[in-house]
Amino acid sequence: MNNEIRLFSPATVANVACGFDVLGYCLDAIGDEMVVRKTAEKGIRITKIEGYDLPYEAEKNVAGVSALAMYEALQPDCGFEIEIYKNIKPGSGIGSSSASAAGSVYGMNELLGKPLDKTKLTYYAMKGEALASQCEHADNLAPAIFGGFTLVKSACPLHVLELPTPPDIFATLIHPQIEIKTSESRAILPKQIPLQHAITQWANVGSLVHALHTNNYDLLKEALIDVVIEPHRKQLIPHFDAVKLAANNAGALGCAISGSGPSIFALSKSEATAKAVESAMQEVYSKTDIEFETYVSKINTQGIKTL
Amino acid sequence: MNNEIRLFSPATVANVACGFDVLGYCLDAIGDEMVVRKTAEKGIRITKIEGYDLPYEAEKNVAGVSALAMYEALQPDCGFEIEIYKNIKPGSGIGSSSASAAGSVYGMNELLGKPLDKTKLTYYAMKGEALASQCEHADNLAPAIFGGFTLVKSACPLHVLELPTPPDIFATLIHPQIEIKTSESRAILPKQIPLQHAITQWANVGSLVHALHTNNYDLLKEALIDVVIEPHRKQLIPHFDAVKLAANNAGALGCAISGSGPSIFALSKSEATAKAVESAMQEVYSKTDIEFETYVSKINTQGIKTL
Numbered sequence: 001m002n003n004e005i006r007l008f009s010p011a012t013v014a015n016v017a018c019g020f021d022v023l024g025y026c027l028d029a030i031g032d033e034m035v036v037r038k039t040a041e042k043g044i045r046i047t048k049i050e051g052y053d054l055p056y057e058a059e060k061n062v063a064g065v066s067a068l069a070m071y072e073a074l075q076p077d078c079g080f081e082i083e084i085y086k087n088i089k090p091g092s093g094i095g096s097s098s099a100s101a102a103g104s105v106y107g108m109n110e111l112l113g114k115p116l117d118k119t120k121l122t123y124y125a126m127k128g129e130a131l132a133s134q135c136e137h138a139d140n141l142a143p144a145i146f147g148g149f150t151l152v153k154s155a156c157p158l159h160v161l162e163l164p165t166p167p168d169i170f171a172t173l174i175h176p177q178i179e180i181k182t183s184e185s186r187a188i189l190p191k192q193i194p195l196q197h198a199i200t201q202w203a204n205v206g207s208l209v210h211a212l213h214t215n216n217y218d219l220l221k222e223a224l225i226d227v228v229i230e231p232h233r234k235q236l237i238p239h240f241d242a243v244k245l246a247a248n249n250a251g252a253l254g255c256a257i258s259g260s261g262p263s264i265f266a267l268s269k270s271e272a273t274a275k276a277v278e279s280a281m282q283e284v285y286s287k288t289d290i291e292f293e294t295y296v297s298k299i300n301t302q303g304i305k306t307l
Numbered sequence: 308m309n310n311e312i313r314l315f316s317p318a319t320v321a322n323v324a325c326g327f328d329v330l331g332y333c334l335d336a337i338g339d340e341m342v343v344r345k346t347a348e349k350g351i352r353i354t355k356i357e358g359y360d361l362p363y364e365a366e367k368n369v370a371g372v373s374a375l376a377m378y379e380a381l382q383p384d385c386g387f388e389i390e391i392y393k394n395i396k397p398g399s400g401i402g403s404s405s406a407s408a409a410g411s412v413y414g415m416n417e418l419l420g421k422p423l424d425k426t427k428l429t430y431y432a433m434k435g436e437a438l439a440s441q442c443e444h445a446d447n448l449a450p451a452i453f454g455g456f457t458l459v460k461s462a463c464p465l466h467v468l469e470l471p472t473p474p475d476i477f478a479t480l481i482h483p484q485i486e487i488k489t490s491e492s493r494a495i496l497p498k499q500i501p502l503q504h505a506i507t508q509w510a511n512v513g514s515l516v517h518a519l520h521t522n523n524y525d526l527l528k529e530a531l532i533d534v535v536i537e538p539h540r541k542q543l544i545p546h547f548d549a550v551k552l553a554a555n556n557a558g559a560l561g562c563a564i565s566g567s568g569p570s571i572f573a574l575s576k577s578e579a580t581a582k583a584v585e586s587a588m589q590e591v592y593s594k595t596d597i598e599f600e601t602y603v604s605k606i607n608t609q610g611i612k613t614l
Contacts, residue, residue, distance in 0.1 A: 022510045153514045153529065154507075161517050161526070191502060198505035198535070200461075203329040205509040207460045209516040210468050219468070222460060228505070 003038040005110050006307045009103035010300050011088045012095035013171065013265045014139035017224040017256035018204035022152045024095075024143035027171060029297035032099045033307065034063070035083040036107025042079040044068050044104075051086030054100075062097045066128025067104035073124070074115065080108055090132075092175045093263035095140035101128030102144045106304045118145050123158050133183070140259065147303030149212055165299045166215040170274035172266040173258060174243060174281040177291040180236050185260035188232050197227045217253060217269050224254025224267065237262045242284045250280035271296065310345040312417050313614045316410035317607050318395045319402035320478065320572045321446035324531040324563035325511035329459045331402075331450035334478060336604035339406045340614065341370070342390040343414025349386040351375050351411075358393030361407075369404045373435025374411035380431070381422065387415055397439075399482050400570035402447035408435030409451045413611045425452050430465050440490070447566060454610030456519055472606045473522040477581035479559070481550060481588040482570040484598040487543050492567035495539050504534045524560060524576050531561025531574065544569045549591045557587035578603065 010031035016023040032051075039045075044058045044067045058064030063082055071080070082104050088096040102125045109116050116124075122145050126136040142150035142160045149163040208223035210216070234240040234257065243264050247255035251273045252266035264281070268274040274296045285292045317338035323330040339358075346352075351365045351374045365371030370389055378387070389411050395403040409432045416423050423431075429452050433443040449457035449467045456470040515530035517523070541547040541564065550571050554562035558580040559573035571588070575581040581603045592599045 019509065019513065021506045022513065151510065151513050151517065153510055153526070159529070161514060163517065189502060192499040193502050193505055195496065195498060195500050195535070198500055198508065199328045201505065202326065202509040202512040203458065203460055206326065206329065206458050206512040206516045207468060209513045210458065210470065210520070213517070213520040219460070222466070228502070 002111065004035060005107045006033065006035050007103055007107050007304060008033055008307055009099040009106070009304050010144055012098060012140045012143040014095065014259040015226070015229065015257065016208070017226040017254055018201055018208055019151070020226070020229045021137065021139055023149070023205070023208070024139045025149045025171070026143040026147045026300040026303050027094065027173070027295070027297040028300035029295045030087060030094070032087055032103060033085040034103040034107060036104060036111060037081040038111050039079040039081055044071055044079065045081050046084065047081045048083035049086065050084070052090055054084070054086070054090070062128040062131050063100040063104040065131045066101040066125045067108060069127035070105045070108060070124040074112065076112055080111070082107070089175070091179055091181070093180070093257070093259040093261045094173060094175070095144060095259065097132035098125070098129055098140035098144050101125040102141055102304050104128070106145065110306060119158055119160060121145050122160060126158070143303065145303055148299060148301040151209065163209060163212045165301050166212060166217065168269050169299050170268050170271045171297045171299065172247070172252070172268065172274045172277040172281065173263055173295045173297070174285065175263040175293045176237065176285060177293070178238070178262050180260060180262050185233055185236060188236065189229065190232065193228055201226070201228050220267070221253040224256065226256050230257060233257055233261055237264065238290060239284055239288060240264065243281050246280035246284050247277045250277045252277045271298070309418065311342060312414045313340065313342050314410055314414050314611060315340055315614050316406040316413070316611050317451055319405060319447045319450040321402065321566040322536065322564065323515070324533040324561055325508050325515055326458070327533070327536045328444065328446055330456070330512070330515070331446045332456045332478070333450040333454045333607040333610050334401065334480070334602070334604040335607035336602045337394060337401070339394050339410060340392040341410040341414060343411060343418060344388040345418050346386040346388055351378055351386065352388050353391065354388045355390035356393065357391070359397055361391070361393065361397070368407070369435040369438050370407040370411040372438045373408040373432045374415060376434035377412045377415060377431040381419065383419055387418070389414070396482070398486055398488070400487070400564070400566040400568045401480060401482070402451060402566065404436055404439035405432070405447035405451050408432040409448055409611050411435070413452065417613060426465055426467055428452050429467060433465070450610065452610055455606060455608040458516065470516060470519045472608050473519060473524065475576050476606050477575050477578045478604045478606065479554070479573040479575065479581045479584040479588065480565060480570055480602045480604070481592065482600045483544065483592060484600070485545070485569050487567065487569050492540055492543060495543065496536065497539065500535055508533070508535050527574070528560040531563065533563050537564060540564055540568055544571065545597060546591055546595060547571065550588050553587040553591050554584045557584045559584045578605070
């Protein structure tokens, strides 16, 4: 058995417009790389971090915390070193902490001969995720670990549903370089919402799941609408309405906030449309003084993987 | 072309636990019969009503109002007589008014050579439904007209999704003979609900749709849960909790209020289980002084039909 693994831990989009806290999908064009290495010395050590400035102490690092949770549960007769080559900027809204949290447990699981299934891996990764967002949620972790589109039926007990991915869907992302803390974007949400809005939202969630099962792109377009969260959170993202309008005018099936923002995603029916949507999004932000990055990605149906 | 049609207009279950105002399914074991007849004399006339005491004036009768709406839109060169043989008790919560509203427009459409599709029929039937419930909704009409399980993506513009029906599902219904007005059961609902409850509900709706597509009965069981409406409406139905407990103990996949009540439905994985659930429900109400009726039915995937 190999003593070292190099892996790709993908970025992800949570919420997917109508499915706040439950839906997500996995990206292919951006993700972290990590190396996990078995050591004779026991314990979890983070030995290298490149890309962004993150803590080396395992118990203060998202990847370290998830690794420790799994390590303490399995009590293997070895230790692990973790190297993190971070491409996903922390706080970008495309699952940066989830990629780290998933990477360490995936790598350890591979090196131990896969004792855990994907649900168990997600469970331990949630312990790391909780360090970043102060609550255990799986809406980014589930797509990172399972791939494709996922629905977190419940977080406790953890139950992840793997939804089908229509073949022609591509994602476009724009990441404006502003900072929104997850805690801040949670605090802006109301504790109570109008029943009528909730009904619209669950009709959309049901329609989205049906659309994925039936490759119905027209229905996908009608379902990718968020009447509950977006009206509050979009205030934190400058030019959100203009980006959304531009994306939809360029042919996107839908456009909404990625996770808790500030990234904005669109889904389109072809790569060509996704690229046209990228140009349209770039044009909006080019006229501002906010730095930004964009990506076009196919949906990653495999999820986290060994390189 | 025939000048007369005899039809079966089925009872239906709206809401289906988690899908308030959007989900529904169609029953087979109970429904109204109607005769619709082309006449040389123009206009809509209700010429016979058996079973329950309902108004003969077309503009005061649900079947008449939907017929008039369609008649005025199509302006055919004839009139129609309608006979209603009502089996579904008005106010029972299994789509009595929807069966009437659907029957007249279905019959007229057949006699006119089917100029309208099912969505258009539902649209005109909603005009009749509005007479009974003071609002135009389609959560009973859609399953009555389309058959099977349906999701009303939106009522305006009307968009109905036909969901798959797993092969082994059977419904059990108990109708306690008490009166709950739809208006009363709507008034008891809060205008605002906790965001956390809404999230649970839309996770359940998404899971239910996924379960129907994948014939996943275990998931169906987890999804048939209503945390938003049931806590309020069950107060209007004596012994609801006891019936639900008995149904679940007897092996039901789930048990919840049918539409706005007072009927209670359960879904089960086989006809044998559905019958065991029926006995369990009967036992609860037998110990009370409330009269009741029960039904076991397969899911009617055809919907309203010519006899």
